Amino acid sequence: MKKFIITLLSLTLLTGCTLPGLGANAQSNDIVIAGGNTTERQILTEILVQMTQHYIPDVKVSQINNLGSTLLIYQALTRNDANVAGAMYTGTSLTGELHMDPITDPKLAMETVQKEYYNRYQMLWFPSYGFENSYAFMVTRKFAEENNLSKVSDFENLSSTLKVGVDSSWIDRPGDGYESFKELYGFSFTNLYPMEIGLVYNALQVDEMQAVLGYSTDGRIEAYDLVILEDDRNLFPPYDASPLLSIKLLEAHPELETVFLKLENQIPQDVMQGLNRKADELKIEPKKVAQQFLEENNYFESVQPTPLSQRDGYSWYQERSAQ
Structure with missing residues (x-):
C-alpha cells in the first residue's frame, strides 16, 4: 500500500496534475520553497524560510518538503507548484534535467548551470552556500x-x-x-x-x-x-549546493537577492556536516537546527553582499537588470 501511495504521488507530479493545495501560492507573489527528503535539503530549506521571514516579515512563506529527488523538485519549479528550491547541486542538474555531459571544473560547472537555468527556465541559480555534497x-x-x-x-x-x-x-x-x-x-x-x-x-x-x-x-x-578517499582521477563532477528562485518571484520581491546572497560561502563543508549530524544523530528537528545556526550567526546581519549585476561573469544577468 505504501509503495502504491508513493508511486501515485510521483506520477501526479510527472503527469502534469497539480497536487491539491499546491500551485496557487507559487503563482502569486507568495514564496513557496521546494525542499527534499534528505536531512541536508530540509535544513537548507528551513534556513531560507527563516532568513526570508527575518528580513521580509510581511511576505507569506511556505514549503513543500519530502520531494524524493532533484527531478521532482525541478518539476515542482517548472510547473509553478514552487518558486524557490532550498538546495540544488551543480553536478546533479548538469547530467540530470539539463541532459549535459559532466563538467569536472567547479567554476565552469557553476557558470554552466546558472546560464542554462536562466536561459531555459527563467530561474536564478545563486552562488554556492560554500560546500559541495559529492x-x-x-x-x-x-x-x-x-x-x-x-x-x-x-x-x-x-x-x-x-x-x-x-x-x-x-x-x-x-x-x-x-x-x-x-x-x-x-x-x-x-x-x-x-x-x-x-x-x-x-x-x-x-x-x-x-x-x-x-x-x-x-x-x-x-x-x-x-x-x-581522494577521487584522484576526478570521476565525480562538483556538486556545489545553491539556492534557486524564479525570476518572476525576484521581480515581485527584488530584496530576495540580497537575502539569499548573505548565505554565499557561509556554510563550509565541515559546518554542513555538523548541521546534518545534529539532525541525524542527535535527533534535533531540521527547523531547530536551522534556527540555532542562524541565531548563532545573527542571521548574517553584517554581511553586505555585492549585487550580481555588479559582478564579473554575470553578463546574462546584467543584461536583464539593464532592461
Whole structure:
C-alpha cells in the first residue's frame, strides 16, 4: 500500500496534475520553497524560510518538503507548484534535467548551470552556500591506516576481496556511475553491493562492508570517524549546493537577492556536516537546527553582499537588470 501511495504521488507530479493545495501560492507573489527528503535539503530549506521571514516579515512563506529527488523538485519549479528550491547541486542538474555531459571544473560547472537555468527556465541559480555534497568513497580510519589508503586508486590491489556498499542509483548512473568508474580507474569490484544510501554508513561501522560510497557532507562521517578517499582521477563532477528562485518571484520581491546572497560561502563543508549530524544523530528537528545556526550567526546581519549585476561573469544577468 505504501509503495502504491508513493508511486501515485510521483506520477501526479510527472503527469502534469497539480497536487491539491499546491500551485496557487507559487503563482502569486507568495514564496513557496521546494525542499527534499534528505536531512541536508530540509535544513537548507528551513534556513531560507527563516532568513526570508527575518528580513521580509510581511511576505507569506511556505514549503513543500519530502520531494524524493532533484527531478521532482525541478518539476515542482517548472510547473509553478514552487518558486524557490532550498538546495540544488551543480553536478546533479548538469547530467540530470539539463541532459549535459559532466563538467569536472567547479567554476565552469557553476557558470554552466546558472546560464542554462536562466536561459531555459527563467530561474536564478545563486552562488554556492560554500560546500559541495559529492559522492565519495570512504572507509573507517582503522581500515585506512591498516591498508595505507588515501585515494580511490589505492583500492586496485584490494578490488578482488574488498566488500563495497554503494548507493543503488549509482550503479547505472550516466556520466559518473559504475561504468564510468571502471573505465576511468581501470578496475572493478568483485564484491559490489547496491544499498540504500542511508544504510551504507552503518554497514561500514559494523564491519558488514569495508568500503562504501556515500555523500561527502553526511554527519555520520564525523560521528563514525570515517575517512573520505581522494577521487584522484576526478570521476565525480562538483556538486556545489545553491539556492534557486524564479525570476518572476525576484521581480515581485527584488530584496530576495540580497537575502539569499548573505548565505554565499557561509556554510563550509565541515559546518554542513555538523548541521546534518545534529539532525541525524542527535535527533534535533531540521527547523531547530536551522534556527540555532542562524541565531548563532545573527542571521548574517553584517554581511553586505555585492549585487550580481555588479559582478564579473554575470553578463546574462546584467543584461536583464539593464532592461
